[in-house]
Amino acid sequence: MKVDIKDDIDIKWSESERSCGYFVNVIWPLLERGHEVDLYNWLKDQCLLRRTGKCPEKFCGTDMTWTKARVRDKFNWQCTISGCVGRLPIRHGSFFSNIHCEIKKALEVVLGWCERRSIEECSLHLDLLPKVVSRIYKQCIEVAADYVSMHPEEWSLGALGGVVVVDVFPSIYMSPKFLAKTSPTEPRPKRILCIADLKCLPPRIWMSLLDEKPEDRKKEKREKKENGEDGMASPPPKRKRSGTKSLADREEKGVGAVLAHLAQVVLPGTKVVGSSRWVPLQPLQRLTGLSGTSVESLVALDKPDSKSALNNLREIWKTAAEICEEAQGLPRKDARCYILEYMWRQIHGSSISSAMENILRHIAMKYSSDKIFESNALFN
Ligand SMILES: [Zn+2]
Incomplete structure (x- = not known):
């Protein structure tokens, strides 16, 4: 009209x-x-x-x-x-x-x-x-x-023969400046799993907070019930957590959560490029059926003067790293919404006009x- x-x-x-x-x-x-x-x-x-x-x-x-x-x-x-x-x-x-x-x-x-x-x-x-x-x-x-x-079907990542890049914020490939300015006395940063789907241009980036505490989800569900809102679709099930909070335990659970998410959102036949810390290749193959390549092996091929693989990685993560950094200053629930808003904008807000049309449609729904x-x- x-x-x-x-x-x-x-x-x-x-x-x-x-x-x-x-x-x-x-x-x-x-x-x-x-x-x-x-x-x-x-x-x-x-x-x-x-x-x-x-x-x-x-x-x-x-x-x-x-x-x-x-x-x-x-x-x-x-x-x-x-x-x-x-x-x-x-x-x-x-x-x-x-x-x-x-x-x-x-x-x-x-x-x-x-x-x-x-x-x-x-x-x-x-x-x-x-x-x-x-x-x-x-x-x-x-x-x-x-x-x-409520629409995870919009986020099936990768494809047969396609490539996804995986990292967890904060990381040296994603946010070297953030890591450099973080002091050990500060609270632990919120770890955010990011998966970049390279079949889209610019790469489409799926994100999820790691270390979600079961009580956070319960509290959120309770609040929604009290407000008379419908419950949102649950994120992928997390592994059961024990009471121990040792670093090694946290690390292991982080890797477990990363692999569980990969199994849920990445399509079979996709090649996974990730750091050996977060995406160990043998467990990846065993638990998800996906094959992978380590980021370290790609970066090792970089010539010292060009560093093209490293620069490509940082370019892929540029906006996602900014979002992750912003999310650090927010309460956990708001950080989760902020990340989901970023995901929404990638698909539904490619222009101001489509953002306006889509948000009104989704408000109506x-x-x-x-x-x-x-x-x-x-x-x-
Ligand atoms: Zn009446």
């Missing part, structure tokens, strides 16, 4: 933002003053707002309808039974339900997230409180993270369940 942009639109986005064709062509015309109903109809069509409503059970459970109201959204769901006081906001049970700004501004914030703008920049730009922008960004990240967790609708009535 191509829609001409009219001069009187309240243009707040710079040239770079206008490069988002999906936003400009599809959404922007709906944000004009006086086009609220068009915007709401479009949001309903996209399943970003609920299309039907039932009066909460504590009232009468009858169908509801949209009626004009003196509220920010200009409409409410209202019970069709005369005299029943059951009402709900139109954004109830949607992505927007706990967002304290106009829906059209929230859409612009989602665009800001697609463009990887900082929270500060986006809040200044749209004249919104940083906490409002932060909440919307957090919800976008959760949607992206849930989507990646996450929030389209009707179960939330029955709760929380408005008492007017």
Whole structure:
């Protein structure tokens, strides 16, 4: 759908933002003053707002309808039974339900997230409180993270005759500067398994935190249950952990987790290139059926003046290493979401336009369940 942009639109986005064709062509015309109903109809069509409503059970459970109201959204769901006081906001049970700004501004914030703008920049730009922008960004990240967790089929790595490169952050092939500045007195870094699939250009990088504690997963599941959210697909099962925390034990468990992940996400017939520390070749063959080559043997062939294998490795890991380094400063749960967001962007956010289109689609998928609708009535 191509829609001409009219001069009187309240243009707040710079040239770079206008490069988002999906936003400009599809959404922007709906944000004009006086086009609220068009915007709401479009949001309903996209399943970003609920299309039907039932009066909460504590009232009468009858169908509801949209009626004009003196509220920010200009409409409410209202019970069709005369005299029943059951009402709900139109954004109830949607992505927007706990967002304290106009829906059209929230859409612009989602665009800001697609463009990887900082929270500060986006809040200044749209004249919104940083906490409002932060909440919307957090919800976008959760949607992206849930989507990646629930679609492992998008992450079948390698191919017959293909190559994957494997490493665990921090490593000398990935993050020599990070290693150099890490002091032994600091807490252990979060170890992150990274697998680069070389059949894609640029290489597509799958990542997972190692050393996940069973209690972290339990806590996260409990929180999700309490929030009424669906559980995410579980990551590959980890080996059972004993209580001992010796370095050798940690190392062994790390290798075990790496091989278990390789068995799960790398397709048969793929050649695995990894360091002998993390991907010992005999256990790799025995436990996963995959064949491998050690990184050390490739780097050993480098000429001292060119170091081409080493430079290629660092180029492959450049962005992933930055993500891993950023993740070090985050609580474990946020680090996990941050990594999954990066994975989502590799497939679904190759351009701002596709990021916007896809995140709205994935928001609709996450929030389209009707179960939330029955709760929380408005008492007017
Ligand atoms: Zn009712």
